[in-house]
Amino acid sequence: MADGQKVYEIPIGPIHPALKEPIRFTFQVEGERIRGVEVRPGFAHRGIEFMGLKRNLIQVLYLSERICGICSISHPIAITLAVERAAGIEVPPRAQYLRVIFSELERIHSHLLWAGVAAHELGFDTLLHLTWKVREEVLDVLEELSGNRIDYSIPIYGGVRRDIAPAQVPKVEAMVRHYRGLLEELLDAFLRDPSVAARTRGVGVLTPEEAEALCAVGPTARASGLSKDVRQDRPYLVYGELGVRAITPRDWGLEPRGDVYDKAVVRLLEIGQSLDLIEKCLDEMPEGEITSFPKIPALLAHLKKAEGEGLGWHEAPRGEVIHYIRLEAGVEEPVAWKVKAPTYSNLMSWVPMFRDQEVADIPIIAASIDPCMCCMDRVHVVRDGSGATLLMEELLKLSRAKTERVLRGLSPAGGGA
């Protein structure tokens, strides 16, 4: 070619060996350099919100757990908080501490899982096997406390389903001590290793401005230096009393650069933070009831009478998860249920992160936001079979029309829609 420059397209996915879940990327590459990327998610969409509107709230709780097998505490925590706000249910203090303990245990297992996957993407399989071997210890504790390795069914509206028995406390403490000793080793293997640094420094950079503009959440945002953590910004449960502070690479003594290395720093340091929180919770946890509705039929009857709407938020391992729910008196099912998973906010960060990177860095950059497709996948609804796209202005027009309808006291959904 005369100019010697040509942009090629490389399609990857939806079934591919890099990530476990289906997603399709189309990269525009010029030689080894990525010039642009198009992401097509949606393959794992199961229509969970739609199914939830046909089931009673207890069934919806179990369904919410199956939005994502890795965040199987985070989604139930967010939905229970939403329903408790909507129905005016109090949660006993002990149950709030127990929820925090379980969600921090989940964070440890999720971050270790990510560290292993990241090591694998770098071609460092020994480290994958090391992290997944030590991850089994936290799964053992979760199994001891909840009866399951994955999908724990712990939160329920009004409290939690299982208490931590006095005989189990030493096991949790032993796990905390074990990981304390191990964390230094993991930090060594990841952060002080020259080959890991060579592959991750300056790779997949997300600047703080981009992170802010694209509404990145969780470790993806914190690695860019944003002090953004729902546990710190809008405390819920007992996080306010525990005093959580967002971890950024500054805690490791480095100015944040927002690259893959910084994302590893944040996640590994958060394991230490979660250990502190668990220890503090075990210390401060008061005695008492673990749920305000010990009998499920009484709970269902109360929920059936409830009317109102509620928002529940939680800092999942990948970032902020939000559940919105609306209840109407007389029906067992929710009237509206909306889930916003952390990956939904983080997905767009891929676009600046991939820009001008090498093809060989695709797997590690894709993995660096810890994507969870099954949490976020949606569908497009195409009206009348036409492939028209709604532009921002048209959406704005629709929104204004709806405001007008609401002000005039008509149905928000519009004429027969």
Place this chain on the structure above:
Amino acid sequence: MGLSSFKRALWVFHVATGSCNGCDIEIVAALTPRYDVERFGIKLVGTPRHADVLLVTGPVTRPMLERLKRVYEQTPDPKAVVVVGGCGSTSGVFYDSYNVVGPVDEVIPVDVYVPGCPPRPEAIVHGVVTAVAKLEKVAERG
């Protein structure tokens, strides 16, 4: 069945057709040191063309329907299909969705079902070993 019945290393390809990640991480857990199926020569490969066994997780969503069929056709014979998890076996909690076509056996033939939500790694290993027995029978018949 003793270890001697493993006549060759068994290669496995994992397809997620709309799963929630629960089974998927348990499959990876089965490969890593606590369960370590690699000591039997079982390992995950990057393409169905290299695989003896397909591990399928999740109910089949509409966009994955044709792709799952294609992956099945790309896998060389003799092959075995192992469905991991309750929702792949029966659609499970996702039975009444507009975007779920159905359980895996409505799309491709299935040899082994591993129920559970999610099944333990031991159960997944057992499922794969059951698939080996099936492959061996096919090989004996020639």
